[in-house]
Structures are given as structure tokens and as C-alpha cells.
Amino acid sequence: MSHQEQLIPHGHILRYTFKERLNHWVAAFSYIYLMLTGLAFWSPSLYWLAAIFGGGPFARFLHPWVGLIFTAAVWYMFILWSSQMHFTDVDRQWWSSLHYYITNQDEKMPPAGRYNAGQKLLFWSFFFGGLLLLLSGLVLWFTDYIPWSLRWLRYISVLLHPIAALLTIGNFMIHVYMGVFAERGAFGSVIRGDVSLVFAQRYHPGWYAEIVGNSPPKK
Amino acid sequence: MSQATLRIQKMSAHTGSVPGQGTQREEVVCKLIDTTTCIGCKACEVACMEWNDLPFGKTVFDNTYQTMPDTRWNYWNLILFNEHEREDGSLQWLMRKHQCMHCAEPGCLEACPADGAIVQYTNGVVDFQQDHCIGCGYCISGCPFNIPKLNSVTKRVYKCTLCTDRVSEGLEPACIKSCPTGCLHFGTKDDMRSLAQTRATQLKDHYGFPNAGVYDPPGVGGTGVIYVLHDATKPELYGGLPSNPTIPLAVKLWKHPLKWLGNLALIGGLAGLFIHYLRFGPKAREEEDLVPHEGAQP
Numbered sequence A: 001m002s003h004q005e006q007l008i009p010h011g012h013i014l015r016y017t018f019k020e021r022l023n024h025w026v027a028a029f030s031y032i033y034l035m036l037t038g039l040a041f042w043s044p045s046l047y048w049l050a051a052i053f054g055g056g057p058f059a060r061f062l063h064p065w066v067g068l069i070f071t072a073a074v075w076y077m078f079i080l081w082s083s084q085m086h087f088t089d090v091d092r093q094w095w096s097s098l099h100y101y102i103t104n105q106d107e108k109m110p111p112a113g114r115y116n117a118g119q120k121l122l123f124w125s126f127f128f129g130g131l132l133l134l135l136s137g138l139v140l141w142f143t144d145y146i147p148w149s150l151r152w153l154r155y156i157s158v159l160l161h162p163i164a165a166l167l168t169i170g171n172f173m174i175h176v177y178m179g180v181f182a183e184r185g186a187f188g189s190v191i192r193g194d195v196s197l198v199f200a201q202r203y204h205p206g207w208y209a210e211i212v213g214n215s216p217p218k219k
Numbered sequence B: 001m002s003q004a005t006l007r008i009q010k011m012s013a014h015t016g017s018v019p020g021q022g023t024q025r026e027e028v029v030c031k032l033i034d035t036t037t038c039i040g041c042k043a044c045e046v047a048c049m050e051w052n053d054l055p056f057g058k059t060v061f062d063n064t065y066q067t068m069p070d071t072r073w074n075y076w077n078l079i080l081f082n083e084h085e086r087e088d089g090s091l092q093w094l095m096r097k098h099q100c101m102h103c104a105e106p107g108c109l110e111a112c113p114a115d116g117a118i119v120q121y122t123n124g125v126v127d128f129q130q131d132h133c134i135g136c137g138y139c140i141s142g143c144p145f146n147i148p149k150l151n152s153v154t155k156r157v158y159k160c161t162l163c164t165d166r167v168s169e170g171l172e173p174a175c176i177k178s179c180p181t182g183c184l185h186f187g188t189k190d191d192m193r194s195l196a197q198t199r200a201t202q203l204k205d206h207y208g209f210p211n212a213g214v215y216d217p218p219g220v221g222g223t224g225v226i227y228v229l230h231d232a233t234k235p236e237l238y239g240g241l242p243s244n245p246t247i248p249l250a251v252k253l254w255k256h257p258l259k260w261l262g263n264l265a266l267i268g269g270l271a272g273l274f275i276h277y278l279r280f281g282p283k284a285r286e287e288e289d290l291v292p293h294e295g296a297q298p
Helices: A018-041 A048-052 A056-084 A091-098 A098-102 A117-141 A148-182 A197-203 A205-212 B003-005 B043-052 B105-111 B138-142 B174-180 B189-205 B248-281
Strands: A012-014 A193-194 B006-011 B031-035 B076-086 B091-098 B118-121 B125-128 B149-151 B156-158 B183-189 B213-214 B225-229
Touching: A012 A197, A012 A205, A012 B125, A018 A048, A018 A148, A048 A056, A048 A091, A048 B031, A056 A117, A091 A098, A091 A117, A117 A148, A148 B138, A148 B248, A197 A205, A205 B156, B031 B189, B043 B076, B043 B174, B105 B118, B105 B125, B105 B248, B125 B156, B138 B149, B138 B248, B174 B183, B189 B213, B189 B225
Parallel strands: B031 B225
Antiparallel strands: A012 A193, B006 B118, B031 B183, B076 B091, B118 B125, B149 B156, B213 B225
């Protein structure tokens, strides 16, 4: 899609294509299911969560299958976005200005591109976290097929699966907070696909310049 | 079922207190297996299948006296056979009756995420409650003796119940009743320990087994099944009996420090984000963006 085509009427820019949006929500709904059923198995005081997903045995049956759907969505995200997720000099400056970002002084932030450094970290944490969850999850799924001599695989997995899950849950909470509460307009962008020009200029000045100013694309 | 819950002193994945903790006078029961007088006849295997009405499966012949390589979901009691060559060149046929050890501190119960799927009665018996089991298999990771076995159709785990239906009626387990040599004994833990010690001393003093001893591993708090071994310094010879079984370190780390750190991080993270919003609020109001600033015109 050309930059010109991304500019749409009423002062908006197309930020996410239909494919990107659909895939985001496949990942989102499968992740939320996995997180809630996973938390049910994580703590006895959250075991009631299994009941709202059809009971413990059914939640245990479905959890790995939904895990495969989530894996597929993360893989498609990798295909769609990985080329835009390399860390650049602007990203390094972005990290060192993080306190301005946290205190809502966005005018003092270096010009982020289509994705800021935090979003890139989120992407990679879900990519590698998802990979660890998949590998440890396969061991836990087929735990009764692991021979006694390879039981160390089970021991690694019972630790790795919750550790990777906790790391992704931390990222997930920040992601939802940023998208729904902090950056107004971001949630709409992943539903409708577009953001206002002001949104683009405020949060992604590099990307704004690239689309609107036809400056050379930055990786 | 009120009588049954009163007999439960430990319960898997249970919030709050357990109904039967310290509410009944109860002796801790124990099986004593004297490997030195076991002839490997497998009457106990048959008795287990018969009493518990377990469906038959095919056995596996491997040119030894062992019925199959391992216990199964429907085969809870297996004599493990090892032909051991001693240093003087003589042979020893080692037979060990293998089944759930009924640990005082059960790794299966520790690892289980389903409320009440694994319980320990006040008499020390560790029992699976299949109606609460979700089939996750975490107990398989928690057990240091490789005991819980998953049924791939019902997606539930099964193991020796220590014939809890017989024991609660004052009978000995089926395997004990069937033993023709008297190598199996059943009684209170104290009585069985004392009988085992007497037998081990006898083996040392009169039968030329200087390393004879009792297997009651402290790493899992002691077990509800104890062995007399000719050589208690090498339990591995007896079908891989672990010399110092404990709940796997990974399971302990997962269920204690990681759980508390994780819960703290989850609650702290939610609270932190909420407080951040109270302090700083949204970065900008969306309605502002619908009336573009001058500088934002394309």
C-alpha cells in the first residue's frame, strides 16, 4: 500500500490493515483465554476461573489447542511485522527518555517510527515468550509420554511455563493499559484501522513524517 | 460423605483449612515389604488386579521374571526384577514390589492444581479422587517414584489406593493378604518400623548381609511403604529405587518462591498501573484529536 493510499478522509491515517487487525484479535482472544485458564491452574485461589470456562477438565483439554491458535497468530505477526521491529538509534534514545514517556511529556520524546521502542519490546517478548510457552507447553501437554530418563524435561517445563507466562502477562497488562487507557485512539486503531493525524504526529512522529511528508521510509 | 472428609488431613490445591486436620484419633498405617523373603511369585499383582477389578492389559515378556516394564493406570502393583552380580561373582535375584509409596510429604499432592483431586487421609494414605482430577499430569512431574499413570481415554490419573476401602474396614490391603511367604506385613507405622529394624538386625548378625537396612526415605517425610533391603546402601539395585527421593527441586521452586513472587508481581503490576492512571491520566483526550491542531494538517 502506498503512503498516499494510507491517507484517508477526515484527517485520518490507516494504521492497521484488515489482516493486521484480524490477526491481532485472534491473538488477543486466544491469549486472554490462555491467561485466564492458566491462572486457574496457577493458583488455588483462582481455580474458580476454570469453572467459568466449562470446568477444570474441559479447560485443561482446550488450553493446549487454543495455545496452538495463539502460536499461529504470533507466527503470522512475525511474518507481518518482524521487519519493522529492529531496534534503531531513535529507539535507543527513546529508552533513555522513558521517564518523559511515563510522565506524559510526549513532546520531549525522540521521534518514534510506526512502532516505538516499547512496542518493539512487546513484540519480541511475545515472540520469544510464546516460543518458550509453546516448547514447555508441548512437554506438559504430552507429559505422560516423556520417559522417566528424560524427566528433567518435565522439571524444566513446570518452571519455564509459568515464568514465561508471567513475563508475557506483565507485558500484556502494560499493553492493554497503553492501548485502552493511556493512548486514547490506539484501541480504535486496532478495531477500525485508522488513527487521527494528531495521534500519528504525537506518538509516532517518524511514521507521520514518512506517510505525510513522503520522507524516505525508515526501518 | 461427612465421615470421609473428616478423614482428610491434606488436600491438593485447597484454599483454607482442611476438614480432617487433627479431628480424629488415627494411627498412621504402613506396609512393610521384606525384599529378602520375596520370591517374586506375583500373587500380590494378581490380588491387586482382582480386588480393585482392574481391566486386563497385555503383558510384555522381556526374558526376565518381570511382568511388564512399568506400572500402568490399570496395573498398580509390579514386582521389579534385577539379576545382580555381586563382587564375589555370585548372583542375586532381587525382587521388589513396586507401588505408590504413600509419602508423608507427597510430591503429587504438592504439584496438583485441582482442588481436592489428591488427598491424604489421617491414616497417611495418599489417594487420588478421580472426580476432581483434570488430567493435567502435574502429579507425574511431582512424584519422585514414577507412580501416577494417566488413562488416555478418561484423562484421569490412577494409582495404588492402599486398598483404602479395605483398610477403612479394618482389613489389610489385598496384596498383603495374598503373600504366601509372609514378606508383606501391614500395621501401624511404628510397629512396621520396629519389625523392619528387627529383621535388618537379624540379616546383619546372622545371614551375612552387613549392609542390610530399612528404606524409609526422610526426603519425603518417610513413606507409608517401607522396605527391608539386603543392601540398604544401594537401593538403586532394586529396580531403580531412588537413594534419596525428594519432591523435585523444580516443583518446590514453582510452588513456593515463584508462586509468591509471581502473585506479588501480578497484584503489584495491576496496582501500579491503576495508581499511574490516577496520577498521570491519559496522555491526551481523543476528542482533542478530532479538531486537528494547525501543525497537524497534511
